[in-house]
Amino acid sequence: MKRSANILVLTLLTPALGLAQEPAIALDAPLETTLGDAIDVIVTVTAAASDEAAVPEQPFEPFEILGKKLTVETSPDGKSKTFTFELQLLCFEVGVHELGPIRVRITSAGGELVELESNISSVEVRSLLANEPDPQLKPPSDPVVVEQDDYRLLIILGMLLAIVLGALIAWLFMRWWQKRDRPEPAPPPPPPPWETAFAELHELEGGRAAAVSEGRTEQWVDAVSDSIRAYLGLRFGFHGLESTTDEIADELGRAKLLAIAPQEAIGFLGQCDLVKFARASLADDASRSLIQDALALVERTRPAAVSQDGAAS
Numbered sequence: 001m002k003r004s005a006n007i008l009v010l011t012l013l014t015p016a017l018g019l020a021q022e023p024a025i026a027l028d029a030p031l032e033t034t035l036g037d038a039i040d041v042i043v044t045v046t047a048a049a050s051d052e053a054a055v056p057e058q059p060f061e062p063f064e065i066l067g068k069k070l071t072v073e074t075s076p077d078g079k080s081k082t083f084t085f086e087l088q089l090l091c092f093e094v095g096v097h098e099l100g101p102i103r104v105r106i107t108s109a110g111g112e113l114v115e116l117e118s119n120i121s122s123v124e125v126r127s128l129l130a131n132e133p134d135p136q137l138k139p140p141s142d143p144v145v146v147e148q149d150d151y152r153l154l155i156i157l158g159m160l161l162a163i164v165l166g167a168l169i170a171w172l173f174m175r176w177w178q179k180r181d182r183p184e185p186a187p188p189p190p191p192p193p194w195e196t197a198f199a200e201l202h203e204l205e206g207g208r209a210a211a212v213s214e215g216r217t218e219q220w221v222d223a224v225s226d227s228i229r230a231y232l233g234l235r236f237g238f239h240g241l242e243s244t245t246d247e248i249a250d251e252l253g254r255a256k257l258l259a260i261a262p263q264e265a266i267g268f269l270g271q272c273d274l275v276k277f278a279r280a281s282l283a284d285d286a287s288r289s290l291i292q293d294a295l296a297l298v299e300r301t302r303p304a305a306v307s308q309d310g311a312a313s
Contacts, residue, residue: 023047023106027118029099035092035127038066043085043102043118049074050109053083058103063089096124193234194302200227201298205291212287218276220287224294225272231298232265245269260300268293 028042045053055068069086085104091097101117108114190196204224211220226241232248233240236255240248245266252262271290 023051023053023114023116025104025116025118027100027102027121029121029123031122032124032126033091035094035125036090038088038090039123041087041089041099041102041121043087043104045083045085045104045106045116046080047083047106048108049079049081051081052107054105054107055085055087056103056105060087060089060099060102062093062097063091063099066090091123091125094125094127096122099123192302193231194298196234197227197231197298198295201291201294205295208287208291209284212284217287221272221275221290224291225269225276228265228269228272228294228297232301235301245273257303258301260297265297265301268297 024046026044028044030039033039043055047053065087067088071084071086073082073084075081083104087102089099098120099122100120104116104118106114106116201224204220204227208220211217229240229243229248231240232238232252233243236251236258238248238251243251248269249262249266252258252265255262
């Protein structure tokens with residue numbers, strides 16, 4: 001009775017919708033399935049080329065819908081279209097179940113809506129345990145040894161080896177670093193020649209009395225002469241200890257920074273040579289005068305102080 005009413009409504013609405021042909025719907029479903037297995041249900045709708053079809057939300061109990069797919073094909077003459085709806089359904093109840101009718105809505109180009117219902121199909125849902133009089137769960141199976149590669153020991157050994165190699169490399173590097181050729185530190189600059197001369201002359205002054213009393217006047221005078229010769233050579237740029245008194249006189253004559261007359265220095269050296277070569281002795285006063293003249297000679301020929309911190313000009 002319901003199908004007849006739907007057909008009558010469709011017949012009355014067809015002129016208003018302007019359909020080129022009467023829509024048709026068909027349901028194709030498998031006759032049987034297994035409990036828990038999904039089935040593919042095909043709903044085919046044929047309508048005018050300008051119409052659109054859709055499967056609205058609706059119950060499928062006791063089936064559950066898992067997915068829906070639509071494909072559309074146009075007839076060769078372009079006057080109609082075939083809508084193929086692939087529905088994936090699933091049932092968890094054993095027995096024979098009716099599927100359908102499935103409702104499909106058709107919309108014309110003018111916006112008119114027509115709803116069709118498919119035929120009904122019976123689907124038998126079977127259970128795999130239906131033939132068992134008293135189905136039971138399988139007993140637990142014996143444990144099975146599952147072998148699995150264990151690389152933990154290799155990883156630990158690899159880490160230890162890496163640590164040992166790192167320590168060895170660090171030790172070798174430290175040994176190389178300690179034994180590498182390192183440049184010697186630069187020696188400190190020598191003291192100015194006048195400071196050296198003052199130090200030597202003051203030391204000779206302290207030993208003067210002992211040298212005179214012990215008869216070592218010749219050696220003492222020779223040391224004073226060598227100190228002055230070395231000082232003059234370093235001060236004015238020649239080899240004072242290897243030069244004779246005449247050669248020193250020539251060098252001092254050419255010196256530009258000499259603050260005294262060259263004959264003053266030559267006279268002092270001549271006095272020392274007289275004691276040394278004549279093997280003469282000096283009295284206490286003469287030796288004191290000699291060492292004081294030597295200190296005065298250095299004092300008068302050294303550079304003049306230009307600052308409080310002792311810088312020389």
